[in-house]
Amino acid sequence: xxxxxxxxxxxxxxxxxxxxxxxxxxxxxxxxxxxxxxxxxxxxxxxxxxxxxxxxxxxxxxxxxxxxxxxxxxxxxxxxxxxxxxxxxxxxxxxxxxxxxxxxxxxxxxxxxxxxxxxxxxxxxxxxxxxxxxxxxxxxxxxxxxxxxxxxxxxxxxxxxxxxxxxxxxxxxxxxxxxxxxxxxxxxxxxxxxxxxxxxxxxxxxxxxxxxxxxxxxxxxxxxxxxxxxxxxxxxxxxxxxxxxxxxxxxxxxxxxxxxxxxxxxxxxxxxxxxxxxxxxxxxxxxxxxxxxxxxxxxxxxxxxxxxxxxxxxxxxxxxxxxxxxxxxxxxxxxxxxxxxxxxxxxxxxxxxxxxxxxxxxxxxxxxxxxxxxxxxxxxxxxxxxxxxxxxxxxxxxxxxxxxxxxxxxxxxxxxxxxxxxxxxxxxxxxxxxxxxxxxxxxxxxxxxxxxxxxxxxxxxxxxxxxxxxxxxxxxxxxxxxxxxxxxxxxxxxxxxxxxxxxxxxxxxxxxxxxxxxxxxxxxxxxxxxxxxxxxxxxxxxxxxxxxxxxxxxxxxxxxxxxxxxxxxxxxxxxxxxxxxxxxxxxxxxxxxxxxxxxx
Amino acid sequence: xxxxxxxxxxxxxxxxxxxxxxxxxxxxxxxxxxxxxxxxxxxxxxxxxxxxxxxxxxxxxxxxxxxxxxxxxxxxxxxxxxxxxxxxxxxxxxxxxxxxxxxxxxxxxxxxxxxxxxxxxxxxxxxxxxxxxxxxxxxxxxxxxxxxxxxxxxxxxxxxxxxxxxxxxxxxx
Ligand SMILES: Cc1cc2nc3c(=O)[nH]c(=O)nc-3n(C[C@H](O)[C@H](O)[C@H](O)COP(=O)(O)OP(=O)(O)OC[C@H]3O[C@@H](n4cnc5c(N)ncnc54)[C@H](O)[C@@H]3O)c2cc1C
Ligand SMILES: Cc1ncc(C[n+]2csc(CCOP(=O)(O)OP(=O)(O)O)c2C)c(N)n1
Ligand SMILES: [Mg+2]
Numbered sequence: 001x002x003x004x005x006x007x008x009x010x011x012x013x014x015x016x017x018x019x020x021x022x023x024x025x026x027x028x029x030x031x032x033x034x035x036x037x038x039x040x041x042x043x044x045x046x047x048x049x050x051x052x053x054x055x056x057x058x059x060x061x062x063x064x065x066x067x068x069x070x071x072x073x074x075x076x077x078x079x080x081x082x083x084x085x086x087x088x089x090x091x092x093x094x095x096x097x098x099x100x101x102x103x104x105x106x107x108x109x110x111x112x113x114x115x116x117x118x119x120x121x122x123x124x125x126x127x128x129x130x131x132x133x134x135x136x137x138x139x140x141x142x143x144x145x146x147x148x149x150x151x152x153x154x155x156x157x158x159x160x161x162x163x164x165x166x167x168x169x170x171x172x173x174x175x176x177x178x179x180x181x182x183x184x185x186x187x188x189x190x191x192x193x194x195x196x197x198x199x200x201x202x203x204x205x206x207x208x209x210x211x212x213x214x215x216x217x218x219x220x221x222x223x224x225x226x227x228x229x230x231x232x233x234x235x236x237x238x239x240x241x242x243x244x245x246x247x248x249x250x251x252x253x254x255x256x257x258x259x260x261x262x263x264x265x266x267x268x269x270x271x272x273x274x275x276x277x278x279x280x281x282x283x284x285x286x287x288x289x290x291x292x293x294x295x296x297x298x299x300x301x302x303x304x305x306x307x308x309x310x311x312x313x314x315x316x317x318x319x320x321x322x323x324x325x326x327x328x329x330x331x332x333x334x335x336x337x338x339x340x341x342x343x344x345x346x347x348x349x350x351x352x353x354x355x356x357x358x359x360x361x362x363x364x365x366x367x368x369x370x371x372x373x374x375x376x377x378x379x380x381x382x383x384x385x386x387x388x389x390x391x392x393x394x395x396x397x398x399x400x401x402x403x404x405x406x407x408x409x410x411x412x413x414x415x416x417x418x419x420x421x422x423x424x425x426x427x428x429x430x431x432x433x434x435x436x437x438x439x440x441x442x443x444x445x446x447x448x449x450x451x452x453x454x455x456x457x458x459x460x461x462x463x464x465x466x467x468x469x470x471x472x473x474x475x476x477x478x479x480x481x482x483x484x485x486x487x488x489x490x491x492x493x494x495x496x497x498x499x500x501x502x503x504x505x506x507x508x509x510x511x512x513x514x515x516x517x518x519x520x521x522x523x524x525x526x527x528x529x530x531x532x533x534x535x536x537x538x539x540x541x542x543x544x545x546x547x548x549x550x551x552x553x554x555x556x557x558x559x560x561x562x563x564x565x566x567x568x569x570x571x572x573x574x575x576x577x578x579x580x581x582x583x584x585x586x587x588x589x590x591x592x593x594x595x596x597x598x599x600x
Numbered sequence: 601x602x603x604x605x606x607x608x609x610x611x612x613x614x615x616x617x618x619x620x621x622x623x624x625x626x627x628x629x630x631x632x633x634x635x636x637x638x639x640x641x642x643x644x645x646x647x648x649x650x651x652x653x654x655x656x657x658x659x660x661x662x663x664x665x666x667x668x669x670x671x672x673x674x675x676x677x678x679x680x681x682x683x684x685x686x687x688x689x690x691x692x693x694x695x696x697x698x699x700x701x702x703x704x705x706x707x708x709x710x711x712x713x714x715x716x717x718x719x720x721x722x723x724x725x726x727x728x729x730x731x732x733x734x735x736x737x738x739x740x741x742x743x744x745x746x747x748x749x750x751x752x753x754x755x756x757x758x759x760x761x762x763x764x765x766x767x768x769x770x771x772x773x
Contacts, residue, residue, distance in 0.1 A: 130622060135633050139677040142621070159677055195618055195680040195773075321671035324664055 013180035017149050018043035020181045021110065021172065024153035026053045027186060028108075030081045032072065032451055033057070034065040038085025040112025040125060043177035057451060057480060060472040062089050064444035066096020066167075067470070070105045071448030074431045075406055077232055079160050080448065082109040087125030090171075091132065095438060097167045098136040102435025103255060104230055106165035108156045109137075115175035116144055129171045138166030143173070146181035154186035155193070163198025164319040165230055198318065202335035202343055210290070210314045210331045211347045217288035218359030219366075220248045223271065223300075226255030226434070227293015227317060228337045229427045235338035236260070236427040239292065242345050247360055249367060251279040253294050254419055255434045262423030268367070269376075272300040273570050274416040277375035277579060278367055280568070283308055284576035285366075291315045293337040296326040297435070298599070306575030316340045375568050375581055376420055383536040387414065387489045387560040390540060391421040391461065394487060397544045404456040405429065406449045410442040410466030413495035413566045414488075418461040440469025443486060447473055450482040457485070457548065464490040464557075465514050474527035477553040485547050486555045488520060491562045499565045503589045504572070504597055524555035533557040572599040610639070610660040612685045612693060612763045613670065616773055618678035619645050619653040626676050627655060636669050637661060640695075640738075640760030652680070652773065656762050658738075680773040685763050693763040697741045698723070699732045703752030711751050718744045729754070737761075 015023065021044060025033070032055045037045045048056050059065040062084045069080025080100075084093050090111040100107050111133075114123040130142045139159050141152045149172075156168040214220060222243060228235045236259045243250050243266050250260045251271040260267055269276035271283055283289070289311045294300070296315075301307040304326065313329040315322075316337060323332040333340055380389040391414075398405045407422055408431040409415040415432055424430050431449060433441035442460040450458040460467075467488055477484050497512040521531030530550050534543040540558070547556045567582045571589045573596025580586060617623045624643055631638050639658040646654045659669060666684070674682045685691040699720070701711045711730060715722065720734035734744060738761060745756055765771070 131625070134622075134626060134629055144621075164675075193677075196677045319671075319675065321668060321675050323671070324667055328664065 013182055015181060015183055016043060016047070016177065017146055017172070017179055017181040018047040018177040020149045020183050021153055021177070022047045022051060022054065023183055024150050024186075025081060028154065028157040029078065030054055033081045033083050034059055034068040034072070034448065035083030036062050036065060036085065036089060038089050038112060038125070040086035040114060040174050041083060041089075041110070041172075041177070043174065044083060044110065044112075044172075056083075057447075057476065059444065059447075059476050061470060062092035063096050063440065064447070064470050064473045064476070066093050066100065066107065066109065067438075067441050067444035068448035068451070069107050069109075070096065070100050070103070070441075071408060071431050071445030072452045073105050073107060073448075074229075074445075075428050075449040076452045077428065079106040079108055079157055082107060084109065084111055085125070086112040086114060086129070087127045090127050090129040094133060094136055095436075097133055097169065099433055099436040099438045099441060100167040101136055101138060103433065104165050104226060105167065106160040107167040108153075108160050109167060109169045111169055111171045112177075113142070113171045113173040116173045117175070119173065129169065133169045136167070137169050138164075140169035140171065142171040143176050146176055146179050149176060149181045150184045158186075158193065159196060163196075163200075164322075199334050200318065200336040200339055202316070202333050202340045204343060204347075206331060206333045207340065207343045207347055210316075210333060211344055211351055212353075213288050213312055213314060213331060214246065214248075214290060214348075215351060215353045215355050217248075218356050219285055219287045219363045220246070220290070220360070221282045221286040221288075222248050222250045222290045222292060223253070223283065223294055224250060224256045224259050224292040225253040225294025228256055228259040230318075231293065231337040233427050235293075235336075235341060238338055238341035238345065240264070242341050242348070245345060245348060246355065248290075249282055249364070251275070251282065253297070253300055253434075254432060256294060257419060257430045258424035258427045261425040263425060270419050272297075273302070274420065274566055274568065276420075277373050277568055277581060278370040280570065280576040280579055281370050282367060286311045289313045291317070291329070292341065293317060295322045298326070301326060302570045302578075303573055303575045308576075373581070380537065383538070385534065385537050385540055385558060385560045387417050387491065387564055388421055389537070390487075390489055390558050390560055391417045393540055394459070394461070394544055395422045397541065398457060398459070398548065401457070401548055403548075404453065406431065406446075406453060406456055406458045408432065408442040408445040408449060408458070408460045410460070410462045410469075411437045411439045411496075412463040412466060413491070413499065413564070414461055414463045416496075416566045417489065422461070439463075439466035443467060443470050443473050443484070446484040446486075447476060447482055450484050451480070458483075459485040459487050462486055462488045463495060464488050464492065464517055464520070465494045468518075471523070474524065474529055474553060474555075478528040482553065483551050484553050486553075487547070488555065488557050489560050490517075490520070490557050491560050491564065492517065493562060495564070496566070502565065503586055504592060520555050520557035524553070527553070529553035529555060531555050531557070533559065535559045572596040606662055608660055608662060609666065610658065610686070611666045611669075612691070612761060613657045613659065613673070614683045614685055614763060614771055615655040615657065615673055616680040616771060617653050617655060617676075618680070619651055620678055623653070623676075623678045624655070626678070627657075627673065630672055630676070631659075634668075634672065636665065642760040642762050656760070658761050681771060683771050685765060688765050689767070691763055691765045693737055693761050694735050695738055695741055695759055695761050696733070696735050697744075697756060697758045699734065699745060699748065699753070700729060700755040701732065701748050701752045702729045702754040704728055707751045711748065714744070714747050714751075720744060
């Protein structure tokens with residue numbers, strides 16, 4: 001096309017700003033946009049209408065557009081793309097943007113804006129979008145000159161996907177979209193950005209220090225997080241290789257699930273507040289900890305002063321601001337997890353010093369004792385379906401089906417049970433809102449996953465309260481024939497809230513009861529989907545099988561025990577070795593101080 | 601103990617940024633959003649084609665917090681360089697102040713005498729007021745203002761600190 005030639009500037013401009021935007025998106029590899037129209041973005045919708053390269057998915061709420069793009073991004077490793085109008089379109093997107101920021105999900109969100117000459121006048125549907133989204137994005141742009149449109153779109157994608165990934169907003173005034181604008185190609189990868197240059201290659205001296213520490217470790221642990229997933233599937237493969245080379249135990253954060261295969265004998269399960277007994281005691285008792293792409297979140301560390309008290313800590317992270325933020329570490333390594341793991345494998349092999357084989361064997365004997373507690377055991381007796389059992393059967397039956405399976409969740413107890421009882425063997429198969437904990441994330445995220453993987457089985461493990469926060473997306477699923485399965489663990493409570501009220505607030509269940517619930521079966525049908533229900537254990541497997549066999553959107557209303565709590569649990573402000581393992585041990589929370597209670 | 605992680609220290613941080621819309625809001629939003637202290641902040645373009653601005657921030661915190669502040673600043677997309685002058689070696693810190701003193705008679709004489717001692721210049725005078733201009737460290741300006749207070753200190757306008765490392769090494773992009 002003529003506009004891309006080096007002489008573009010001297011030729012008459014043929015494309016509108018909106019067309020330039022679309023062209024740049026296409027050149028950035030965008031195949032699908034999740035969006036919702038409005039006055040300020042009509043020029044982009046007009047340009048979308050006149051092309052076929054990029055597919056537009058019409059959501060029913062802008063928050064859902066962002067979560068859908070998150071699901072798309074997390075399950076593919078690509079940048080998700082969102083388009084919303086000015087004012088309320090942009091403000092509706094904010095929750096999704098912050099969700100993506102907290103969970104390091106690469107997104108580009110285009111927002112419409114009033115024309116440049118009206119900015120600042122309280123014009124119709126004007127919002128200070130760059131102001132509002134500044135703390136909710138990795139970076140944002142307000143494009144005020146037509147000659148900047150293409151450059152900004154290219155740069156936004158680079159910023160979103162490189163370094164620590166995150167959401168980027170481009171605010172586009174309507175006149176900029178309508179006026180003619182020049183197209184420029186993306187700068188070559190060899191041409192660095194003027195000021196933004198994230199480091200990906202590790203400092204080898206730090207890698208050698210880390211390996212030397214690990215070689216002498218008697219009670220090591222690898223604590224791997226979402227950064228391994230961010231790095232791409234090769235990093236997960238290398239994590240496996242490094243773990244097998246060293247024989248070290250591995251635990252994953254909530255965001256890291258799938259980075260290490262759940263079936264691997266070296267896997268300890270998830271760690272943290274609702275992590276396994278063995279994972280948390282290994283963290284507490286270790287002498288050398290390798291944190292690979294995790295951020296020492298408060299859900300993971302528990303009481304900081306008691307966190308891994310005897311451990312030398314190595315922290316590999318692409319974002320220097322993650323290092324020494326919550327926990328002071330001994331050996332920081334800044335860089336990409338994949339590159340760091342490759343370097344560590346190489347140095348480990350070159351280093352002639354043998355690892356501490358005997359000590360390691362003793363460590364594993366200790367770990368096996370902890371594992372023998374079988375901390376995730378539950379008793380399924382009688383007719384009432386235990387929520388844990390529902391997830392476990394869902395896992396087993398989907399495994400038997402042999403289908404490629406992706407799981408998303410809402411937020412609450414069901415999310416934790418999903419993390420505990422559903423196993424993941426590969427990265428990018430598990431999508432959950434970890435950092436922000438956004439109820440309403442799972443259904444739209446599943447939608448985005450299904451768009452990216454049309455033939456896969458995509459299940460949102462939901463709670464009856466959360467699902468209502470973006471239930472309108474059932475319409476989107478049905479419009480685009482996306483056969484997402486919504487598996488509701490319906491306990492008629494905001495269970496996670498109820499659990500905290502039971503354990504920490506004297507059983508005063510203030511406003512945590514899910515009253516006046518819809519009939520989820522009819523609800524599904526009213527959206528042209530399929531509704532199923534299991535009220536007794538004997539129906540559970542059949543409902544799951546029928547759900548899997550249905551090639552349409554399904555809501556399966558699984559009526560589960562109402563008062564079940566999620567264990568193990570490290571109460572707020574407690575240490576890893578002060579875990580409550582199950583009912584009957586709640587006395588353990590009696591020790592929670594007001595200092596602990598203030599924590600979220 | 602210098603390396604006590606719990607110990608507060610003050611830090612003078614120089615930040616070279618792209619001179620673009622919103623960059624100051626990003627920096628200030630970072631400080632307010634994350635609860636960091638700002639004792640002073642100055643900003644102006646510093647290169648010939650006005651593409652680069654230099655922000656000087658005086659802040660305080662524990663060593664861990666100051667390290668965080670620097671890492672958080674460095675991660676902003678339009679930020680080129682972050683330098684902790686407090687660690688970079690001997691450096692100069694200066695602030696400019698305009699100080700208005702209002703009074704009559706003996707007070708005017710005393711004001712001029714003190715100004716002379718502090719090397720403050722008279723940049724405006726009426727029969728009942730002076731405006732003094734002075735540069736120096738924050739402490740020197742504080743001291744001057746304290747002395748002027750009983751004499752008729754009426755208004756103070758200060759720039760906040762600017763700073764630069766001594767010697768030939770230079771902070772550039
Ligand atoms: C109800 C509820 C309960 C929860 N309970 C738990 C719990 O029990 N256990 C638990 O673990 N979590 C729990 N969470 C989640 C928790 O809040 C955090 O979201 C999670 O622990 C963070 O995971 P992470 O440390 O892997 O970091 P992420 O948020 O995934 O961050 C990734 C880190 O890796 C770095 N990184 C990014 N890309 C790369 C790369 N290419 N190379 C290297 N590094 C990179 C980033 O800079 C960042 O530091 C819970 C959440 C909710 C809502
Ligand atoms: C948008 C939003 N509002 C409030 C909360 C606080 N919150 C966390 S879990 C939860 C209850 C979720 O209930 P449900 O979806 O039924 O899940 P359950 O815990 O019962 O499995 C609430 C209200 C939240 N995480 N997100
Ligand atoms: Mg519930």
